[in-house]
Amino acid sequence: MVLVYRVLARKYRPKTLGDLVGQEVLTKALAQGIENDRLPHAFLLHGIRGVGKTTTARIIARALNCIGQDGKGGMTADPCGVCVSCISINDDRHLDVIEIDAASRTSVDDIREIIESCRYKAVTGRYKIFIIDEVHMLSKSAFNALLKTLEEPPAHVKFIFATTEIRKIPDTIISRCMRFDLKRIEPLQIIQHLQDISTREGFKIEQEALASLARTADGSMRDGLSLLDQAIALTVGTGSDLISATTVKTMLGLCDRQGLFSLVRHLFTGDVDNTLKEVRLLVGNGGDPSVILQDILDMLYWLTCLKSVPQLQNDPTWPEADRTEGVQIVAPLEMPTLIRAWQLLLKGLEEVNSAPIPAQALEMVLLRFCYMADMPPLQSILESFKKNLTSGHSTPRGSQVAAAPPEKMDTDPIVLPPSPIAHPVVPLPATFADLIKMLELAREPLLVGHITHDLHLIDYKPGELSICLGPQAPASFISQLSQVLKQQTQHVWKINLGQSKDHKNLALTLAEQKQEQKNALSNEALTHPVIYSLKQSFPGSTVTFME
Numbered sequence: 001m002v003l004v005y006r007v008l009a010r011k012y013r014p015k016t017l018g019d020l021v022g023q024e025v026l027t028k029a030l031a032q033g034i035e036n037d038r039l040p041h042a043f044l045l046h047g048i049r050g051v052g053k054t055t056t057a058r059i060i061a062r063a064l065n066c067i068g069q070d071g072k073g074g075m076t077a078d079p080c081g082v083c084v085s086c087i088s089i090n091d092d093r094h095l096d097v098i099e100i101d102a103a104s105r106t107s108v109d110d111i112r113e114i115i116e117s118c119r120y121k122a123v124t125g126r127y128k129i130f131i132i133d134e135v136h137m138l139s140k141s142a143f144n145a146l147l148k149t150l151e152e153p154p155a156h157v158k159f160i161f162a163t164t165e166i167r168k169i170p171d172t173i174i175s176r177c178m179r180f181d182l183k184r185i186e187p188l189q190i191i192q193h194l195q196d197i198s199t200r201e202g203f204k205i206e207q208e209a210l211a212s213l214a215r216t217a218d219g220s221m222r223d224g225l226s227l228l229d230q231a232i233a234l235t236v237g238t239g240s241d242l243i244s245a246t247t248v249k250t251m252l253g254l255c256d257r258q259g260l261f262s263l264v265r266h267l268f269t270g271d272v273d274n275t276l277k278e279v280r281l282l283v284g285n286g287g288d289p290s291v292i293l294q295d296i297l298d299m300l301y302w303l304t305c306l307k308s309v310p311q312l313q314n315d316p317t318w319p320e321a322d323r324t325e326g327v328q329i330v331a332p333l334e335m336p337t338l339i340r341a342w343q344l345l346l347k348g349l350e351e352v353n354s355a356p357i358p359a360q361a362l363e364m365v366l367l368r369f370c371y372m373a374d375m376p377p378l379q380s381i382l383e384s385f386k387k388n389l390t391s392g393h394s395t396p397r398g399s400q401v402a403a404a405p406p407e408k409m410d411t412d413p414i415v416l417p418p419s420p421i422a423h424p425v426v427p428l429p430a431t432f433a434d435l436i437k438m439l440e441l442a443r444e445p446l447l448v449g450h451i452t453h454d455l456h457l458i459d460y461k462p463g464e465l466s467i468c469l470g471p472q473a474p475a476s477f478i479s480q481l482s483q484v485l486k487q488q489t490q491h492v493w494k495i496n497l498g499q500s501k502d503h504k505n506l507a508l509t510l511a512e513q514k515q516e517q518k519n520a521l522s523n524e525a526l527t528h529p530v531i532y533s534l535k536q537s538f539p540g541s542t543v544t545f546m547e
Helices: 024-035 053-065 084-090 108-117 140-151 187-200 207-217 221-236 245-252 257-269 272-284 289-308 310-314 320-330 335-354 358-373 378-391 432-441 445-454 477-489 510-526 529-537
Strands: 042-046 097-101 128-133 157-163 178-181 455-461 464-469 494-497
Touching (some): 024 053, 053 084, 053 097, 053 157, 108 140, 187 207, 187 221, 207 221, 221 245, 257 320, 257 335, 272 358, 289 310, 289 335, 432 455, 432 477, 445 455, 445 477, 445 510
Parallel strands (some): 097 128, 128 157, 464 494
Antiparallel strands (some): 455 464
């Protein structure tokens, strides 16, 4: 007889609710529901891969159909495991426990078969149980076909759904089920379970190796067991019973921890030479550039957490040597520096993954990091600005002379005699600026544009203009201006057109005046202490003024 090797994830699959690791809330709810006979007709188990959804479904099936060692028992939260029902369910051959893979049977016809089967009572068990794994893969029509049966199923039928994508399941299905969310398994619980299984398999395992396996498993016990299985296979070939941290690092493609800590130190000190030497050594030893950068991100995340919560220096999922080293690295760093580094490396990870030569992209990302490390923290820059402002003049250079306040206008109203018909009905604009506003309100944009760019004002009096026109002004400008002014003020304006061969002596147009004011403000801003300090802090920088 040929013995078939069973992987650890199957060999040590939990048989009872008490064997489940890291799902205390789920275990308690199901146990109390079974003992008090308060179980729903449909269960919905949701969680990431490898946390025990299908295992839990099979345990529920055994608990509902267990008949005890004497064949007379009832439902129990602790199935005996030796009765005919428990053994047949464990061997996947029970007639009344039907397990369906919805990833391969997605059509409405498959669901119709289930609905048709629900009409018949259980053959040997207490309940007919349908376990539908990856239920989110069912088609829309299949879900709709299941609705009525799921809402009012026969008393002898139970549905157990398992999924990793709860959002893909219609709300109409979710509302008909009792939902249980299986949480990620804590790293410490994974470490303890892996160590226990290693001992039962006759192997010893280093604590650092366990920590690496737990971190890589990322909350999935099945992933952790699969990795442990692989580490045992590598260890058996050496003739030793010790699973070393070196074996696990080599298997996972992790870079040397000491080299990684050294690289992070060089990055935060801005040491370009040693950074390039260290990263090339890691790549030369077989490290994948993307994995190296992910390891740096993982360490940076841990350092940030360590800075925020110093109690994490007692976290057993990290080796003691790493915790000591991490505390030394993070001590002189500020939180904004760590957050800025995280954003830079996370952006760099995209570049490394898409670059034609990932090793070069990794070096460029780390070079950016080194030069970023030399940048002073924003808080210190702001503090230096405050010192400059308090120690120097409180007003910027070039603005010491304040503009004279406008003359106070006489508030007493001027009483005029009744105006004869010859006087204008509408008051004439008092200033040239008022004239421009009047034309803008009159919706004469073309005329205002020519006045702004082509008109040099010589003199202005209400009702009389002395101007000189630029070469771009149209020939009909004077007549158009006279006509519009007469329409708006009911007054005939006198427009004197001057001639000047020397355009340098002419008054500036409104557009030229605006540009001259803008240039003056720009020059004034460049002499401000804050701008000066910024340019000193960032050599080679330029100042751009936004409109």
